[in-house]
Amino acid sequence: MNAGMGSGKYKPVCYETLQTLVEAKKRDSAQLEEKILRTRQAAQRSKETTLLRQHRQAWSREHGRLARARGKAESELQEFLGQGGADMEFLSQFLEYEGLLERERAAFLTATVEPIWQLRDDLRFRLTEERRGPSQPCEPDLILQQVQSVKGQQAEIEKKLRTEYLRLEREMSAMQTEECLSPIQEDPGHMGHVPTEILHSECPYPDLKASLIREFQGLSEKYRSRLETIKLNLQDLDRCCGWTPEDHLAFEVTVSQYPASVCLHRALYMDMLQRLLPHKARQELHEHERCWDQYRYTLEQRQTLIRSWRRDWAALLDEALSTLQEARLAHLRELAEWSDREQQQDTCARLRQKLLQWRLQQEEAGRLEEAAVARRREEEQERLRREQEQEDKRRTFEKERIREYRFEKHRRREELREIAEQRLAALRTLMTDRARRDKERVQFREEILQRRREEKEAQVLMRLREQEDKQERLESLRKEVAVFVGADPERMMKDTQASKNRYQTGAEEFVLHKPLYHLHTYTDAQVTSDPRLRIECALREAGLHNALYAQEVLSGIHPKRPPRRDTESTGFRF
Incomplete structure (x- = not known):
């Protein structure tokens, strides 16, 4: 190998150029992956938005139907009570029980919900005051202690409600109310x-x-x-089909909210079930x-x-x-x-x-x-x-x-790899020839610059001698024509004859209020708004404006607004 390198058979490799090409390929791949990721995220966001819009439409229709059904039931109940269809004693007991439930609900809201709302309003007020400026010192430990206390109370209340719910469910199961409320019951003995x-x-x-x-x-x-x-x-x-009663109830209620009249009802309630039952x-x-x-x-x-x-x-x-x-x-x-x-x-x-x-x-x-x-x-x-x-x-x-x-x-990767290898081989040959020509050109330029430097030094010395001779002659002329005038402060401070004439005639100076001619060109903001200029400046700062990567990037970028047909060039392009 030493003999081969000495004879010129093996040529040196420019690793800096190869590193530049590799980094350009890596950046291109990273941009492509980022673009694919953005496209996928945009598609997911679009799909999620479409599903939520369809859910809102279905829920609005279901809310309207339930509101109409509730209004109809209330009107029928009022009509039944107004016609005297129920016993007065039963009606009075019913109203008393309704009032008792309302009082219990109000007491429950006062004991559980209102403290949370008061704490939230208090925290919002404190945050607002903190943004405006600390007027008085706050105690974060005391605030956290209050929040934790409220959370503990709410957890105990939820635990009690859960216990009460399970107890009522067991009592209803023991009473077999579901079987009694069934619209059709078979009786084998009666049959x-x-x-x-x-x-x-x-x-x-x-x-x-x-x-x-x-x-x-x-x-x-x-x-x-x-x-x-x-x-x-x-x-x-099984009535719950192998699921827990809570999951089956959520499944049944969700399916009932999307009737067959709704478009894509099955896809909608499947999406909602996946959200409710992850x-x-x-x-x-x-x-x-x-x-x-x-x-x-x-x-x-x-x-x-x-x-x-x-x-x-x-x-x-x-x-x-x-x-x-x-x-x-x-x-x-x-x-x-x-x-x-x-x-x-x-x-x-x-x-x-x-x-x-x-x-x-x-x-x-x-x-x-x-x-x-x-x-x-x-x-x-x-x-x-x-x-x-x-x-x-x-x-x-x-x-x-x-x-x-x-x-x-x-397949595309293989094709791109083959094209890159071919291009790399061509670039290596081209760069080798260019390096040889550049070396000869540099030697020729150094010789020319050396000759020009010597000529310029001789010209500078000659120019310096001429300037010295000129300064000597000028100094002798100044001494010959020098004028000696005495000091006159009064004449120096008074007005000149031209200013006196201008004040006497009242003539005004000419003021130019508009430019001499109009400019029909681009402003700096319009020029810098072109994406091609910004990308070219970024490539120049990175030192990649002469690389193949810069040519590919700039050839694929178009201006924000296409040029007019009358300004398009029809000549040869080099």
């Missing part, structure tokens, strides 16, 4: 018994009465078997939503089944009572017309045929209801399956886009 109107009715035909009893028992048995199936399904499902993952929310839909669907199916049983029970009871009435009338006619046995047989046959026809109709109606319930269940399952498939397709598409983006980014 299985035969109405007393049929059992204790006087029917002249025992077989007809037995057939009616069997119809009631068959109807009850059919609906009881369906109800048992639904009960088994409900046993597998400890729950999105997959858990989806699973809980499916479980809750299945639980509500099962409850709705049970209520529909009970309503159908009650409707069929009432229809069968009406039909049985009408049948018994017709049977009594027929028996009376039979007693009145004992001889007409054929008509009696025809009547019984007609009644049996009607009962059989009604039974067939009820069975067909039951089959249709079962088919409708099964169809709704299949539609719900198909809808859930489609949503899952759409979610899987979306995730697959996003993964494919990410994979393509990464491949394209890797």
Whole structure:
């Protein structure tokens, strides 16, 4: 290698230039990353703003609906009380209880909320006084002690309220008020018994009465078997779907605030649930939503089944009572017309045929209801399956886009790296040639400067000799033409003849009130407002105005306002 370097085979490397290029690339990469980060943050802020605006719209509609419902309920209550629909004793007890609740609420606010507001107002007043200027010395330790005391009191109050809430919840659970307030409750004992109107009715035909009893028992048995199936399904499902009651209550209230009429209601309440329940993952929310839909669907199916049983029970009871009435009338006619046995047989046959026809109709109606319930269940399952498939397709598409983006980014990096290597090799060759030419130029310039320096020194010496000779001649002339005048202070202090003439004639001096000509050019503020000038000055201060990085940066910057078409140059550009 020593022999090669001595022969000129290996050329020296300019590490300062390489370091400048590396730093320029690093700055470019840092600016690109910062730009991507700003874009991502702007997109997140835009998405968050859009979601909050949609939430506010949904909440405003929900607030209006609740306000209307509350006004309607209050008007109905006032109308009911005004019409005397309630007992006076009950109304008086109700008003007394309302007054007691208001007094307890006022006492609670006085004991808990008002001290906090007073402390806040006091702290704000003290902060205002501190900003204006310390008028009196403050005691921060005493203020912190008061704040900590209020915090401790509020924590104790919250603990007591939480204990009272849990106690009331346990009492309500023990009293089973939720089951009592349920709109539809099944009663298996009542569902299985035969109405007393049929059992204790006087029917002249025992077989007809037995057939009616069997119809009631068959109807009850059919609906009881369906109800048992639904009960088994409900046993597998929990009312809170495996969550705590607080989380499930928050989930249920949030979902109810976004009805299906709201655009993108599912995305909105999912976003709100993620805000309210940050400890729950999105997959858990989806699973809980499916479980809750299945639980509500099962409850709705049970209520529909009970309503159908009650409707069929009432229809069968009406039909049985009408049948018994017709049977009594027929028996009376039979007693009145004992001889007409054929008509009696025809009547019984007609009644049996009607009962059989009604039974067939009820069975067909039951089959249709079962088919409708099964169809709704299949539609719900198909809808859930489609949503899952759409979610899987979306995730697959996003993964494919990410994979393509990464491949394209890797390819671009490889291309940029190859281009940089080629450019670096060309720059190395160019810089080597330039260094050689610069070295020859410097030697030539030093020789020229040396000759010019010698010529200038000779000229300076000659000029100094000429000035000395000139000063000597001038000094001799001054001595020859020198004038000697005596001192006259009075003449020096009095006015001149020209000033006297100007004061006598009253002529005014000419004052120029406007410029001689107008300037049509740019101001310094307009020139410095151009981003190209500011960036070029920054590059010059950094010593990078001759680097390739400066050329790339300046070529990509455009002025704030594009130039006019008539000022654009159409000549050659070098």
